Amino acid sequence: MKVDMSAGQPQQAAATNSRKWLYPTLLAIVYTFWFSYMFIANRWELFQEYWPVSLTMTIGSFVAGATAEGGAAVAFPVFTKVLQIPSTDARTFGLMIQAVxxxxxxxxxxxxxxxTLPRVIGWVSLGGIFGQLIGTYLFTIPNPYPKILFTFVATAFGVAMVISRWLIHWEPRSELPNWDNRYRALFLLCGVLGGSFAAQTGSGIDMLTFIVLTLAFGINEKISTPTTVVIMGLNSVVGFFLHGVVSQDIGIAWNYWLVAVPIVILGAPFGAYVASKVNRDGIIKFLLFLIGLELVTTLWLIPFNNLTQIVITATAVAICGALFWLMLNYRKNNVPMGDV
Incomplete structure (x- = not known):
């Protein structure tokens, strides 16, 4: 009996065509609403007043799409250290702009x-909802600790990438084997912790997930990066909803958002496209440069002359070191060398 393999080809072609036009269609819709609002409200003067925000997000949007750090990884340190914008406004803006x-x-x-890894996206995003609620309403970090903790989480992220790529000589994997309730619990917890941190700084759930995927499971950065981009986008939508609809405390961040939207809806997708084409070492080296710059500026601009700051920072570093050891030990015992 001969089977006609061409029967499903029209459906496959239609699906491919719909994917092709999805981004341009959404782009046109967003630009239409944005232009309409700017013309009706006559808010063009915002670009003259807040052009540093637009300039920051020219780079930040590319980083958001190309890496596992998120746009807030550029916006938060620049806003809080260079532009002297309060951490709460920088956090809210980061969530708002990443949501788009x-x-x-x-x-x-x-x-x-x-x-990508859809199951990881689903369970981390579910935990991220609870994390955003916890970090927004139950547990908040006072200044200047969000700036400090953000820097050292980003630094831990960089250390994790160096360890994963150059110190552990295993071939990267493309999938998590034997998916079961242990994975569900682990990535749900990642979402809760990462979402709580993202609620303070606008980013973090993506970095934490990336660290777990690469250090504990040896997942290829070319797969873990787009996975975390999707996760951060979804978690940012949750944060935007909480601040814009529930708390209604967006304030001045709305003006920052208006001058950045037309840039990020091009820059972030372009970053995602570039990341899918370049080799993994290129992505890693670019990220390490940004993280090194973040660490240097924090040590330079924020004096550690308070005993509490020193103790909290040392504790955060110790916790990161312990987590690294646990993940590396798990990988050593559970991930066969050369397993792809």
Whole structure:
């Protein structure tokens, strides 16, 4: 009996075509609403007043789409250290702008059929909802600790990448084997912890997930990066909703958002596209440069002359070191060398 293999081809072609037009269609919709609002409200003067925000997000949006750090990884340190914007406003802006930019990057990832880990995305995002609620309403970090903790989490992220790429000589994996309730619990916890941190600084759930995927499981950065981009985009939507609809405390961040939206809906998807084409070492080296710059500026601009600051920072570093050891030990005992 001969089977007609061409029967499903029209459906496959239609699906491919719909993916192709998904991003341009959403881009046109967002630009239409943005232009309409700017013309009706006559808010063009915002660009003259807040042009540093637009300039920052030109770089930040590319980083958001191309790496596992998120746009807030650029916006938060620049806003708080250079522009002297309060941490709360920088955090809120980061969530708002990522809700648009990184979501659009996620659409580009989907349209380009870039490999991701859907189950990881689902369970981390579920935990991230609870994390955003905890970090927004139950447990908040006072200044200047968000700046300090953000720097050292980013630094831990950089250390994790160095260890994963150059100190552990295993071939990267493309999948998590034997998915079961242990994985569900682990990535749900990642979401809760990462979402709580993202609620303070605008970023973090993506970095934590990336660290676990690469250090504990040896997942290829070319797969873990787009996975975390989608996660951060979804978590940012949750944060945007909490601040914009529930708390209604966006304030001045709305003006920052208006001058950045037309940039990030192009920059973040472009970053995602570039990341899918370049080799993994290129992504890692670019990230390490940004993280090194973040660490240097924090040590330079924020004096550690308070005993409490020193103790909290040392504790955070110790916890990161312990987590690294646990993940590396798990990988050593559970990930066969050369397993791809």
């Amino acid at each position: 930019g990184m979501t659009m990057a996620g659409v580009m990832i989907y349209a380009q059929r870039v490999r």
